[in-house]
Amino acid sequence: MRIMLAPMEGVVEHHVRDILTRIGGLDGCVTEFIRVTDQKLPYKVFYKYAQELESDCKTPNGTPVRVQLLGSKPEPMAINAQELVNYGAKAIDLNFGCPAKTVNAHEGGACLLRTPDRVYAIIKAVRDAVPRAIPVTAKIRLGFEDRSSYMDNARAVEAAGADELTVHARSKVDGYKPPAYWHYIADIRAELKIPVVGNGEIWTVEDYLRCREQSGGADVMLGRGLLACPDLARQIKAHVQGEDYTPLTWAEICAMLYRYYALTTPLYCERNCGNRVKQWLMYLSRQYPQATVFFEAIKRKTTPPEIEACFQEALAASH
Template structure:
């Protein structure tokens, strides 16, 4: 059984991958999507989104990282997949699931699910452009407005030669509203002879067990659930192994957030650090409130703060 950290644009950057993979339980991560247009991206772009490529595409704790690309035209996506591999990427993932309106209006993400033949063309172009030793995977939703073509899209990915498929068990229209329709994943898994990763509404070890029972999968992707409970992967692995497990206490979560705040400052630079670093902490706290009541209290303390000194004082007090 394997667990993966989901790519979440604007949320899961390389520092979050570092922190969460260091806690244990994760078997892989996927970067935020790298937008592909007609141009050939320089190496610095791949490094910005995936600095792990300089370390054999591994996080500091040794967890493998896939580079994810998003685009609507086969040739540019394939060409930039080659450039990503030349830069150091060891696996390529293709995004057909992003629900953002700005992305969909630019011919990327979930809008392509309305045309399975285009999904096939993009996956096939990338697969044909790369050595067999470089895995190519894709992430889809059940559809755009509805799930009427869910199987067409899954088969498009499979027949184009992909090595693996992640299915977020909702349509674009569903957004992130529960429930996740895991039964569709079970049907996809029966229709394609490749590994299928189940994604959507896994917030607890109990949710994991229900998802596994419905889908029959042995690979799962955790997104918001892992942000709400940073040790979720570790807790799931312990449950599967039949081991007793003590959940991560708030004090340790707060210490991790503090590390993230300090790690982020050099990335954003002196001018922007006070704004963006604080905003990332506030964003993460919104997820953590689901599992930790203390996160709501901490959020109230810092929600109007921007100055680093005040954040540091708040962290010391909270821990």
């Protein structure tokens, strides 16, 4: 049983990976995607998205991090994968699941699922370019306009030499609307010999158990569910392993958010200094009612003194 942290563009950067892996229960992470066009990218671009390259591709608590590439042309993808390995990447992940219109308009992400042969060509080029000891993994959705191509794409991933496949159990058109169609993952697992990881709509321990039952697999990747409930991976593992575990309290979550705010504030211009915290509070509101109250208090605040005052009030109220 493995639980992975999903890549979420503009959300799960290295600070968030550090925080969530410190909480525990996670066996690995994937970076936000690095967009590949026709160029060999410089190290500074790789480092921007994968600062763990400087620490043996592990978060500070030792959790492995895969570096994710997104692109539509086999040769540039292969060249940049080689560069990443030269810079210390321990695993390369390939994105065929991003549903964003801007990405799809430039022939990246989920739009490639319309042509399984292109999925195959990209993965094979990368697999051939990097040493056999470097895992090459891929993430797909069940299709683009609909879910009819799911098996063709899954077969293409395996035939191209990928070491593992993660399946977000929705099509591009499905977006993020419930439900996730986990039973398709069971079909894929029955067909493929490589490990298959389930992803999509896992918000609670009960969701995980339903996903495991319907998909036939214990390995999952958590995205929004882990932002809404930062210790969800620990809760799942404790339940499955029959261990006692007390979920994080709002006081602990609020203190975690404050540390994140203090750490990241110097990275943004003043008017944007609270944006990441506000974004995270939106997810947390699903699990913690207090997050909704905090968000209402902070949502129109734009200066560090205003945001600091909101934090102090929230921290005091949480105890």
